[in-house]
Amino acid sequence: MKIALVGFGKMGHMIKQIALNRGNEVVATIDPIATDADVKAKNASEIAEAVKKSGAEAVIEFTHPSVVLDNIKALISTDIPVIVGTTGWYAHLDEVKNVVKSKNASLFYAANYSIGVNLFYKIVKEAASIISEYDEYDAAVWESHHNQKADSPSGTALDVAKKVMEGMKQKTELVIGNFDGKPKKEQLQVASTRVGSVPGTHTVYFDSVADTIELTHTARSREGFALGAVVAAEFMANGLKSGALKKGETYTMTDLMK
Numbered sequence: 036m037k038i039a040l041v042g043f044g045k046m047g048h049m050i051k052q053i054a055l056n057r058g059n060e061v062v063a064t065i066d067p068i069a070t071d072a073d074v075k076a077k078n079a080s081e082i083a084e085a086v087k088k089s090g091a092e093a094v095i096e097f098t099h100p101s102v103v104l105d106n107i108k109a110l111i112s113t114d115i116p117v118i119v120g121t122t123g124w125y126a127h128l129d130e131v132k133n134v135v136k137s138k139n140a141s142l143f144y145a146a147n148y149s150i151g152v153n154l155f156y157k158i159v160k161e162a163a164s165i166i167s168e169y170d171e172y173d174a175a176v177w178e179s180h181h182n183q184k185a186d187s188p189s190g191t192a193l194d195v196a197k198k199v200m201e202g203m204k205q206k207t208e209l210v211i212g213n214f215d216g217k218p219k220k221e222q223l224q225v226a227s228t229r230v231g232s233v234p235g236t237h238t239v240y241f242d243s244v245a246d247t248i249e250l251t252h253t254a255r256s257r258e259g260f261a262l263g264a265v266v267a268a269e270f271m272a273n274g275l276k277s278g279a280l281k282k283g284e285t286y287t288m289t290d291l292m293k
């Protein structure tokens with residue numbers, strides 16, 4: 036399959052390697068700064084034009100939260116399935132889904148492409164619903180990432196918190212960062228640390244007077260994210276060709292996972 040990459044930074048390079056290893060062709064790498072990118076473009080419409088010209092059958096976007104929304108809007112006008120890895124734009128998700136529908140485009144997005152993290156979501160939800168039967172347990176979410184990460188908390192931490200809240204009905208309010216005073220019983224805190232080169236660690240604490248139950252997912256490298264993004268691109272291009280997937284729809288990891 037022919038793949039175009041928008042954003043040729045740490046993730047873009049790793050995705051290229053994995054795409055090639057899986058027998059795909061990378062027909063364009065587009066980035067305003069990376070010296071080894073095929074096309075130097077910054078403007079979203081220029082980027083979309085370069086993707087169209089490349090003959091790509093799927094385009095994978097890993098850039099920066101400040102540009103991702105413009106890129107998505109331009110790329111979904113190309114009639115090529117768009118796979119987005121950049122986080123930090125989900126407040127606009129409904130708006131984007133409507134544009135995808137109205138343009139009969141196809142979009143795949145995930146705050147975390149790692150298969151392990153998506154298993155972790157299921158485990159956390161199940162654990163939270165078991166523990167919610169025991170009123171003495173409180174819960175919290177903590178995440179740590181490298182000091183180059185632009186958004187905070189991570190999109191993954193917010194998804195983990197969503198899973199805790201789906202399982203634990205007593206947690207109804209999300210608190211990002213610090214509490215202003217003592218926490219209320221219904222509040223679920225999501226705390227972040229930015230340090231060094233951590234590829235991504237997410238922990239859920241279930242805490243009682245007697246003990247703590249900790250569930251942690253630790254990413255060992257970025258490879259798991261890159262592999263997931265390439266698998267998603269294959270899933271979209273093949274699924275649209277075979278008719279298993281429909282245009283006008285927005286897909287995510289729950290559609291891809293067993």
Ligand SMILES: NC(=O)c1ccc[n+]([C@@H]2O[C@H](COP(=O)([O-])OP(=O)(O)OC[C@H]3O[C@@H](n4cnc5c(N)ncnc54)[C@H](O)[C@@H]3O)[C@@H](O)[C@H]2O)c1
Pocket residue numbers: 041042043044045046047065066067068069076077078082097098099100102119120121122145146147148149184185257260
């Ligand atoms: N969803 C996931 O599983 C997942 C996993 C890892 C990283 N991410 C996210 O992916 C994004 C990229 O991560 P990274 O580690 O590769 O960052 P990076 O800083 O190494 O690379 C980003 C690249 O995007 C380029 N860029 C900036 N503006 C651009 C534009 N308008 N058009 C094209 N390229 C542009 C930069 O020049 C840079 O080379 C971040 O938002 C990160 O949080 C998501």
